Amino acid sequence: xTPMESCKRVNLCALGGGGEVGAxxxxxxxxxxxxxxxxxxxxxxxxxxxLPAFDLLNRAPxxxxxxxxxxDHCGAVPYLARMYPGVHGYATxxxxxxxxxxxxxxxxxxxxxxxxxxxxxxxxxxxCDVGYALRFLESFNYREPFYxxxxxxxxxxxxxxxxxxxxxSVLIRLPDHTIFYTGDICKRxxxxxxxxxxxxxxxxxxxxIIESTQGAANDETYRTYRxxxxxxGEAVGQVLLGGGSALIPSFALGRTQEMVxxxxxxxxxxxxxxxxxxxxxxxxxxxxxxxxxxxxxxxxATLRPLDQFERLGDVWNPAVVEKLLRRPCIxxxxxxxxxxxxxxxxxxxxxxxxxxxxxxxxxxxxxxxxGHKLLHSPAGTPLQFQLNxxxxxxxxxxxxxxxxxxxxxxxxxxxxxxxxxxxxxxxxHGDPEALGWMEQNxxxxxxxxxxxxxxxxxxxx
Numbered sequence: 001x002t003p004m005e006s007c008k009r010v011n012l013c014a015l016g017g018g019g020e021v022g023a024x025x026x027x028x029x030x031x032x033x034x035x036x037x038x039x040x041x042x043x044x045x046x047x048x049x050x051l052p053a054f055d056l057l058n059r060a061p062x063x064x065x066x067x068x069x070x071x072d073h074c075g076a077v078p079y080l081a082r083m084y085p086g087v088h089g090y091a092t093x094x095x096x097x098x099x100x101x102x103x104x105x106x107x108x109x110x111x112x113x114x115x116x117x118x119x120x121x122x123x124x125x126x127x128c129d130v131g132y133a134l135r136f137l138e139s140f141n142y143r144e145p146f147y148x149x150x151x152x153x154x155x156x157x158x159x160x161x162x163x164x165x166x167x168x169s170v171l172i173r174l175p176d177h178t179i180f181y182t183g184d185i186c187k188r189x190x191x192x193x194x195x196x197x198x199x200x201x202x203x204x205x206x207x208x209i210i211e212s213t214q215g216a217a218n219d220e221t222y223r224t225y226r227x228x229x230x231x232x233g234e235a236v237g238q239v240l241l242g243g244g245s246a247l248i249p250s251f252a253l254g255r256t257q258e259m260v261x262x263x264x265x266x267x268x269x270x271x272x273x274x275x276x277x278x279x280x281x282x283x284x285x286x287x288x289x290x291x292x293x294x295x296x297x298x299x300x301a302t303l304r305p306l307d308q309f310e311r312l313g314d315v316w317n318p319a320v321v322e323k324l325l326r327r328p329c330i331x332x333x334x335x336x337x338x339x340x341x342x343x344x345x346x347x348x349x350x351x352x353x354x355x356x357x358x359x360x361x362x363x364x365x366x367x368x369x370x371g372h373k374l375l376h377s378p379a380g381t382p383l384q385f386q387l388n389x390x391x392x393x394x395x396x397x398x399x400x401x402x403x404x405x406x407x408x409x410x411x412x413x414x415x416x417x418x419x420x421x422x423x424x425x426x427x428x429h430g431d432p433e434a435l436g437w438m439e440q441n442x443x444x445x446x447x448x449x450x451x452x453x454x455x456x457x458x459x460x461x
Contacts, residue, residue: 004031004152004153004154004174004175005031005175006031006175006176007030007031007174007175007176007177007461008176008177008460008461009030009177009458009459009460009461010028010029010030010174010177010179010207010458010459010461011027011028011029011030011456011457011458011459012026012027012028012029012209012426012449012451012456012457012459013026013027013029013056013451013454013455013456013457014026014428014451014452014453014454014455015027015036015052015053015054015056015057015453015454016040016042016051016052016053016453017038017040017072017428017429018428018450018451018452018453018454018455019431019432019435019450019451019452019453020042020430020431020453021072021213021364021366021429021430021431022040022041022042022043022044022045022072023040023041023042023045023050023051023052023072023076024037024038024039024040024052024072024073024428024429025037025038025039025040025052025076026038026181026209026428027056027057027061028172028179030174030177031152031174031175033062033150033152033154034057034059034061034062035061035062035063035064035065035148035154036061036063036064036065036080037064037065037067037170037181037209038064038065038066038067038073038074038183039052039064039066039073039074039075039076039077039080039089040052040070040071040072040073040074040075040076041071041072041075041076041106042072043071043072043335043337043339044339044366044368044369046113046119046122047119047121047122047124048121048124050075050124051076051079051124052076053453053454054076054079054080054083056454060083060084060087061080061084061087062087062088062148062149062150063087063088063089063090063148063149063150064077064080064087064088064089064090065089065090065091065156065170065181066089066090066091066095066099066137067091067095067161067167067168067169067170067181067183067184068095068098068161068163068164068166068167068168068183068184068253069094069095069098069099069102069164069165069166069253070102070164070184070251070253070254071102071103071106073183073184074091074095074099074102074103075102075103075106076124077089077099077103077133077137078103078124078125078129078130078132078133079124079125079129080133081129081132081133081136082125082129082132085132086136087136088136088137088138088148088149089133089136089137089138090137090138090139090140090146090148090156091137091138091139091166091168092139092140092141092142092158092166092167092168093139093140093141093166093293094165094166094289094293094296095139095165095166095167095168096134096137096139096166097166097289097292097293098165098166098253098286098289099134099137100130100134101282101285101286101289102252102253102282102286103130103133103134104127104130105281105282105285106123107123107125107126107127107130110122110123110124111123113341116341117387117388140156140158141158142157142158142159142160142168143157143158143159144157144158145157154172154173154174155172155173156170156171156172156173157170157171158170158171159171159196159197159199160194160196160197161182161183161184161185161186161196162185162186162187162188162189162190162193162194162195162196162406162408163183163184163185163186163193163196163254163406163407164184164193164253164254164406165192165193165253165254165257165286165289165290165293165296165297166293166296167183167184167185167193168183169181169182169183169185169196170183171199171203171205176461177206177207177459177461178203178204178205178206178207178461179205179206179207179208179209180199180203180205180207180208180209180420180422181209182208182209182210182211182416183211184211184213184406184407184429185211185407185408185413185416186405186406186407186408187408187409187412188225189225189298190225190258190404190406191258191261191262191265191301192257192258192261192290192297192298192301192303193254193258193296193297193298193301193406194297194298196408198416198419199420205420205421205422206422206423206424206459206461207422207423207424207425207426207459207461208416208417208420208422208424208425208426209426209428210413210416210417210425210426210427210428210438211407211408211413211428211429211430212410212413212427212428212429212430212434212435212437212438213364213405213407213429213430213434214364214405214407214408214409214410214413214434215410215413215427215430215433215434215435215436215437215438216410216430216431216433216434216437217409217410217434218410219409219410219411219412220411222403222409223403225404228402228403228404229262229266230271231402232262232360232362232402232404233266233271233272235358235360235398235400235402236263236266236272236330236358236360237266237271237272237273238358239328239356239357239358239398240272240273240275240328240330241273242356243328243356244328244354244356244357244358245324245325245327245328245329245330245331245351245357245358246329246330246331246357246358246359246360247331247333247344247347247348247351247357247358247359247360248263248330248331248332248333248359248360248361248362249333249334249335249336249337249338249344249348249359249361249362249371250283250332250333250334250336250344250362250363251334251335251336251363252280252281252282252283252285252286252334252335253282253286254406255336255362255363255404255406256279256283256286256287256332256334257283257286257287257290257303258404258406259332259362259404260277260279260283260287260304260309260332261301261302261303261304263277263330263332264277264304264308264309265302273328275327275328275329275330276310276329276330277308277309277310277329277330277331277332278309278310278311278312278324278329278330278331278332278333279309279310279311279312279332279333280311280312280315280332280333280334280343281312282334283332283333283334284306284309284311287306288306290303291303291306310329312324312331312333312343315333315343315346315347316346318350321346321347321349321350322350324347325347325350325351325354325357331347333347336361336362336363336364336371337363337364337365337366337369337370337371337372338361338369338370338371338374339369339370339371340370340384340385340386340387341385341386341387344371345370345385345386346385346386348374348385349385349386349392351396352374352383352392352393352394352395352396353392353393353395353396354395354396355395355396355397355398357396357398358396358398358399358400359374359396359398359399359400360399360400360401360402361375361399361400361401361402362401362402362404363404363405363406364405364407365401366431367431370383370384370385374394374399375399375400375401377394378394379394379395379396379397380393380394380395381393381394382394410434410437410438410441413438413442414438414441414442417442417443417446418442422446423446423447423460423461424446424447424448424449424459424460425439425442425443425446425447425448425449426448426449426450426451426457426459427439427448427449427450428451435450436450447459447460
């Protein structure tokens, strides 16, 4: 390897995740090289519309770096590998294993959607494409410096990001330009995963690329994590004692594993009745990886055995859901934002027609999702839980949201900007209101950018 020329000037193009949450993918161009930060799909879009704007790539990227295993950050990797065979990827060891599970599951989900709704573009890639892409995925531990597989040396480090198992921020050292990409970060300690760990104080960063998910949410009145657990326990307990069941929509990676252990702890303390806790397919598959990488959990975290939790049956069969709801139970099911046709939506479709149950959201809800509509619509509102199926009127009123988000609050994000004190700040991964608050309140005295999809910005060190 020969030393690369100065990279004081770096170009960044948002292929996805600019001005939105979803399909995160950012192209960095420097010194004649191009790499991608994340490579995800959009959870609210279908077909090729769910992909990043790969048509903007004028040639094959030399590498891609994945921050964590949620599909909005890694779901398009096999498609990229089909477009550009042999492209090398990098992730932490847990994320590499999680990607294997998540991406194969994506193929199965796309095959099912293609059959149900006749989307000709699905699946966007096959199981063989997943296997091929992962052959070129290398994994490195936190704080372990490594070099990208390129003609010129580019040093990279993964930094603990909190959020979910294996999640990392990315520190990239170019000649005369250091970049820090947060990915999704969470400061507070969860039940299993610890909070993000700051960069060393002597690390000088020229450009900070920071997520802004919670930028629009005023966190001054937030309860502590322990207080939120107590309030959730009270709500679940009331439902169960009243003869109903509690549905907790959760993401398969991260939120499911956290919630079932929180609920098990509440049962062990006698705070909520001991009833079956049900989980579904991908949440259980990822749970096995939490056990495999238990050294990545907090030292005093208690990861219960997976067989302590019941397996959710075929929720596409209404009779199975009807039988499930006859006796009080707790159901932790995907998707966390209750996208139509997912297990949480199919279960909720029956629950909302009765009054004794409770539906408790525990994470971020995009304004366009069924979950957000269900939470904020008055009783009597007709909602569609299955695409191309009749609407169902909402009778159930006990629908609430609890703040267990694995994203840093806006005050915490502001503190990250202040501590790192970069010359340039690029705000991504947020809705317009969130991005606007972040730029207005954390960009003072700095060069600030809020790129939209397809927009290229120039960053000067």
